[in-house]
Amino acid sequence: MAKATVEAPSNIAFVKYWGVEDIDRAIPRAPSLSMTLRRCASRTTVAFTPDADTDDTVLMADAEGTLHPADDGFAEPVVQHLNRLRTWADRPGSFRVATQNSFPAAAGLGSSASGFSALTLATLKALDTWPDAATRSALARQSGSGSAARSVLGGYVAWPHGDNHAAEPVAPHTHWDLRDVIAVVETDPKPVSSREGHQRAPSSPFYEKRLSHLPERMQTARASIAARDFDRLGPLIETEGVELHLITMSSQPPIYYWKPATLKVLEVVRAMRSDGLAAYATMDAGANVHVICPPEDEPQVAARLDSMHAVHMVIRDGVGPGPTTDVDPLF
Numbered sequence: 001m002a003k004a005t006v007e008a009p010s011n012i013a014f015v016k017y018w019g020v021e022d023i024d025r026a027i028p029r030a031p032s033l034s035m036t037l038r039r040c041a042s043r044t045t046v047a048f049t050p051d052a053d054t055d056d057t058v059l060m061a062d063a064e065g066t067l068h069p070a071d072d073g074f075a076e077p078v079v080q081h082l083n084r085l086r087t088w089a090d091r092p093g094s095f096r097v098a099t100q101n102s103f104p105a106a107a108g109l110g111s112s113a114s115g116f117s118a119l120t121l122a123t124l125k126a127l128d129t130w131p132d133a134a135t136r137s138a139l140a141r142q143s144g145s146g147s148a149a150r151s152v153l154g155g156y157v158a159w160p161h162g163d164n165h166a167a168e169p170v171a172p173h174t175h176w177d178l179r180d181v182i183a184v185v186e187t188d189p190k191p192v193s194s195r196e197g198h199q200r201a202p203s204s205p206f207y208e209k210r211l212s213h214l215p216e217r218m219q220t221a222r223a224s225i226a227a228r229d230f231d232r233l234g235p236l237i238e239t240e241g242v243e244l245h246l247i248t249m250s251s252q253p254p255i256y257y258w259k260p261a262t263l264k265v266l267e268v269v270r271a272m273r274s275d276g277l278a279a280y281a282t283m284d285a286g287a288n289v290h291v292i293c294p295p296e297d298e299p300q301v302a303a304r305l306d307s308m309h310a311v312h313m314v315i316r317d318g319v320g321p322g323p324t325t326d327v328d329p330l331f
């Protein structure tokens with residue numbers, strides 16, 4: 001039996017992945033770019049018993065580390081991905097898997113990027129194989145969570161459109177310290193999965209127009225990260241965060257991920273800017289708002305979000321180095 005543990009962080013997209021060419025392989029219609037986080041992470045332990053033909057076991061660890069059987073909704077895509085990796089490595093055998101999220105399960109924050117990145121990397125280690133970064137990223141993507149392709153790397157990460165559909169580094173986390181202050185306004189599961197949203201995207205009359213802007217936005221994002229130019233990057237982050245939702249709301253049938261509280265936070269972020277803070281908002285496929293800012297403005301941004309009635313919880317995160325094996329196993 002071989003065992004490995006990996007902790008992989010979530011990421012927040014500055015240029016959003018929305019729309020697929022091939023849903024089962026998570027091949028995107030367009031490029032995206034993200035910042036890998038530090039605190040919001042999934043830790044996964046995988047044990048592999050070669051040649052055993054018993055079913056795989058999938059467990060969830062609670063905050064205290066106690067293991068419970070995962071429900072079917074969680075376990076099924078995990079087992080599907082284990083099958084994919086077992087076939088890829090051509091290694092018959094059986095897996096035992098346990099996962100723990102560092103952020104509160106009820107925070108309504110997507111954990112699929114961190115979860116599938118950690119699962120992919122821990123499984124590869126347990127199988128005693130460690131392909132190059134592009135292959136690790138492409139394998140994580142095939143979980144069905146495309147954004148997991150970016151979480152296998154740290155710092156600033158691009159997932160270009162084309163070639164092997166793997167993510168690539170843009171800059172390490174040490175290049176530029178940016179923070180992500182997350183205003184949690186919604187803790188219920190999202191009304192429509194991102195898998196479904198990706199497929200509906202082309203039905204928006206504005207989708208082709210959006211695609212035509214993306215090559216230039218990717219260039220601007222890369223250049224402003226290289227130059228540590230937040231005055232240039234910030235507005236792009238917020239444009240992208242809003243435009244994703246213009247596409248979802250104009251898809252057929254439409255998808256409304258925002259809640260009234262989302263708009264309240266967006267208003268407060270605009271007020272922060274009028275008061276001289278460098279803060280720009282972005283949202284993934286959900287109602288929660290990620291406020292990106294430089295470290296010197298983080299305490300004030302967090303305090304103002306925390307004082308809002310509409311905000312249930314504030315999580316202070318920031319750019320991080322990416323997955324690590326320097327963590328205790330879950331079993």
Ligand code: PMV
Pocket residue numbers: 012013015016017018032112113144145146147148194195244284285
């Ligand atoms: O990783 P998926 O397939 O759940 O898609 C996530 C898409 C967004 O989070 C909305 C944007 C992104 O690029 O992360």
